Amino acid sequence: MSAASPTQALLLATILFATGLLGVLARRNLLLMLMSIEIMLNAAALAFIAAGARWHAAQGQVMFLMILSLAAAEAAVGLAIILRLHAAGRPTLDADTGNRLKG
Amino acid sequence: MDALLLPLIVVFPLLAAGILFVSAGRLSARPSCVIGAGSVGLSALLAGRLATGFLASPPPTGALHVTLWSWMQVEGFSTRIAFALDPLSLVMMLVVTGVGFLILLYACGYMHDDPDIARFFGCMTLFVAAMLVLVFSSDLLSLYIGWEGVGICSYLLIGFWHTDTANVVAARKAFIVTRIGDAAMLCGLLLLATQAGTLDIAALLHIVATSPAQLLPTTAAFLLLGGALAKSAQVPLQTWLPDAMAGPTPVSALIHAATMVTAGVYLIARLHPLFMAVPPAMTAVALVGLITLLLAAGSALVQTDIKRILAYSTMSQIGYMFLALGTGAWQAAIFHLVTHAFFKALLFMAAGAVILRVHHRQDIYQMGGLAPAMPDVFVAFLAGAAALAGLPLLTAGFYSKEMILQGAWHANPLLWAGALLGAFATAIYIFRCVFIVFLGTRHTEPTGRTGATMAIPLACLAILALAGGWMEMPDTIAPVHLLSHLLSPLFGTPMAEGPSWLLWAGSLVPLAGVGVAWLLWRPRTQARRPPEDAIARLARTGWGFDTLYDTLLVRPFITLGRLNQSDICDRLSDATAATARAGGRMLSHMQSGQVRRYAGWIAAGTVVALCLGIRP
Amino acid sequence: MSDLPFILFSLVAACAAIMVITRAVPVHALLYLVVLLLSLAGVFQALGAPFAAMLEIIIYAGAVIVLFVFVVMMLNLGRTDRDRERHWMAPGIWIGPAILACLLLAALCITLRALPPTAGPDTLVPIGPQAVGIMLYGPYVLSVELASFLLLTGLVSAFHIGSNIRGTGTATEEA
């Protein structure tokens, strides 16, 4: 049987998602956390694509597009916030100090 | 007419009490005296009128019944406020009103300078009213009103001089100890009411006569005995009486010598068929009486406070009455009750007169040689002491004690021997008191004089203490049986008399006792104080009952209560609140604002949700 | 269709993902992220989604990563940052997250295993841009609009947050 089965793609998506989660939880650098989130989003996107392939449906890729736009918006806003924090005197980008809402 | 008089006897003192309480100290000494003593005097007159009428033409049923009103009437139980006058209550009525009046008259002189005299007479008249209710009631529950009523009056009067903490504590102790007995008695009443559906004495006694098993008589008798023991200061609930001497002396004379403490005797005599149906209870009564009379006589031998001597002597004499009750010599018990009321009230009042004139000192070793200074009081006290010791022929105490000894001899010679030993001790301790107080060297100079209001009652009672016994004599001396005859409808004919040497023994032993007392404490040999030894100390403190109860019951109870002062249940509810608060704080710690931690929680939640989701 | 490219791309993607989250220097991580995205594009291609693969390369590996690169450049990171990052990545820190991630992985794997066996066709038929386009502008036109709104809000908020960055924090609060 074909190795490129949707099931295996889902397995890859799972692994990627768990890795991304690991990154989000373990890294204190906001930039790295953002990247880890990108990984997780990609994992989700992969799951959609795989599902689309499994059912021969175009909806999977439609959802991929949605995720893509979401990731783009999220990256834009997140990076803007990072810049802002950096400019406001938090050069370390430590996520654990994020609870100090004041700059 | 008589049916109206009977409640009136109670109403007069009650009314007086009401007036005195409501006036609340606005009355001065003289009107208080007039209202207080006058009301009881009026009652005494009415009682005399009633008694002559009763004796002249006894009611056909043997008792005069007056039902006042229905007190409680519910399903399966009803009780009435009802009075009955039969020979027993007649005797008691005469004692209470007669002796009561004399003591109140005496109190007019004794308490003359006290600012709270209105309160004093209010409590005293209330006491007389309650005692009369106790005596008259033909229903055990209305008797219980009087029973507790005299208790609370005793509380109020022992603590009359309430600025001294010791008096307050003594009053409280007296009430609580008797209350323990009252609780037992209430249990007995509950039992009887459950079994019989009524507490009417006549109805109860009828059931006892027909089908005693219905009443569970053993349990009932012992429970009622508990009440009687506490009220009459018998072992093991006797500890309150010596402390009760904290009250003014007229109070001691009226309540703690003549009337209230004999209520237990009255109760048992009143319910004697019930007790006769239960031989173990009779034995218990006799034994309690014997033990008490010996223990109390022993304590009285070593006391130094004149009122405490008399208090222990009261316990001892009531022990005699219990012994008589326990041996079935009912007439003897009542006879001794009457004569004891005479001579003990006399002794207390004479002692009060002495105390008043030696600046409220009560230690007999601080008195001494008072006979020349107050010959009248000395004579009165001597009369009382002779009657108490039971000096033969001349005194009332002799005849009544003789009757008790006869009864004890019939029941068990051992009881008789014990009682005789008690009589010997009685003569010793009271004449020790007489010799130390009135003879020998004088230690305190008496002042003032004994007024007429105090002297007249003393004289009356002295006559009664000597001559009061002539209403009942042994056949050997003279066949006079006025009291037995009067009481015979209730108690039946008294037992036949024993051999005449009993009489000789009973006459000689007190004389021997007086002789011993003379040898030990005659003026020449009087020591300043007797040497102390362990037994004397133990006897003086009432044989350690107080200490025992204190360590076994009072202290643990108080300590545990103190430990739990803030209520363990409350602490538990507070703990619940604290747990909730701590939980909230813990959860609020989760809201740390740290993004990674949130993400962690989200992930953990996802894991949990997935685990739950994949479970089939 | 051969399954070799799929396996290769998958392995590369997994390794690249692990490299991304373990780098101390953000730029290195970014480079690995590019690798990850490109290999994912390959995976998409292998799964028969050429359109998605192209978008992945153009938008993700292109636009988004460029955004990241710009930010990293503006942050002006240096040796101290790298050292601090190393310090933050002490082994002990990884334990808890690793356990959690493993738990999630296990749970997801079990879920996958619990799925009913695939009943579909064995062969993958590529779905071209045309089909996607028809779908997008057919039944999913509303979500396209939503996505555009999302991008617009992202744009506006990024602009707002990023504007006036020269001034201090208080200045923006007033704005």
Next chain:
Amino acid sequence: MIALPALILLPAAGGLAAWLSDRSRQASSLSWWVAITTILLQALLLLVITRTADWGHGPWLAHFSAPWIPALGIAARMDMDGLSLVMLWLTTLLSFPCVILSARDVGERPGLFNLLLLATIAGINGVFLATDLFLFFFFWELMLVPMYVLILQWGHEDRRRAAIKFFLFTQGSGLLMLVAILGLVILHQHATGIVTFDYFALADTPLMPTAAMVLMLGFFIAFAVKLPVVPLHVWLPDTHTQAPTAGSVLLAGILLKTGGYGLIRFVVLLFPEAATRFAPVALALGVAGILYGAWLSLAQDDMKRLIAYSSVSHLGFVLLGIFSGSPMGMRGAVVQMVAHGLSTGALFVIAGSLQDRLHTRDMRRMGGLWQALPHLSSVGLFFAIASLGLPGMGNFVGEFLTLLATWRVSPPMAILGTVGLVLSAVYSLTMVGRAFLGPPHAGQGTTHTPPPADFGPRQMTVLGLTMALLLVLGTYPQPVLDLSLPAPAHATPQPEGPHP
């Protein structure tokens, strides 16, 4: 009879009037006069009700019914039987000391105080009358909220805590009762298809034994908190201690009695079988309450706390009587409630007056007050003696009848109950001894420049009348005994009797 709702509306309206009259700020005592007038009018109204009641036509004496929410089967239905009448009289009588003695001395915002006091009284009247469960619940809550505010606003030093505790306990238990009410209504609907909150209809609901037990427990716990029964009593000492005097009197005198009333009306009569099965537990709880309350009362230094724990002890007798399963016990419980209301209410008046005069409730700092305050002290002594159950006072009648009824069921329980009587003597006399008798406390008399004022004619009159009532209740309790047996739930009253 339209007078029944008037009995509830009158205090409410009077309270509003008192509040409004205070707002003008013309005369500070105006609102007090309004409140007194209201109370007097209430007493008159109750007298009229008593006179015109439907005597001799069955156990129910008066009725009132008006539709309220017909869709849910809720009606403003009130019925009065002898038990309600007794409790209403108790409420009316005790409002006099509350208003005349305590409300007079309220410093700030007397109008609001009177409003809340009268609102509570209105709620209590409603509780004693309502025979629609929804309406009952409504009044049940109505009497709590004003009381909560009273404690919170005019209480003593630790009032916030006490008020919140009071509210949590009573509200939580009220919620339990609401659940039980709804459960009963739903079961009734399942059985008959009719949605109704009517007491008499619900009393006929056929219930499984388990369901009946669960529902009964719901009601029982709600009322047990109020009564209070021992493990649930913890709100009471704090609340009584911290409440203003009028609040304490109202709480101890009447509010607790709603618990006893509820136990009779909504536990024993609504679920007779379940209550019979539950009786041994309830009796044990009652005895535990008697002994535990007395024991803790003995250990207290705070006078109000002592009285509060003595309430716990006394109300144990009420529980004992209610669950003894005989009419005698029920009657005894009612007499005990009335007598306890009068005696403990008066004791709280006295404790409150002492606090006003000495600024302390701690008995370690009192002593020898008799010399300075002879009237107050003698009144205190009287009520302490009444509370220890002296025969001839109302308390004894109640205690004796409940114990007699208990003895028939279980002699050991009754014996333990009499032990409680001994303990009651201990704590009552200890209180008297520590506060009123003995040598004067070192800190008093000498340092206080003006000696504290003794009770004047106003207080003596009111308390004297209370004493007289207690004595009458103790020596001639038959009227109360005759009235106090509750009408059975199955004897549905006529909608409107021949005598309106």
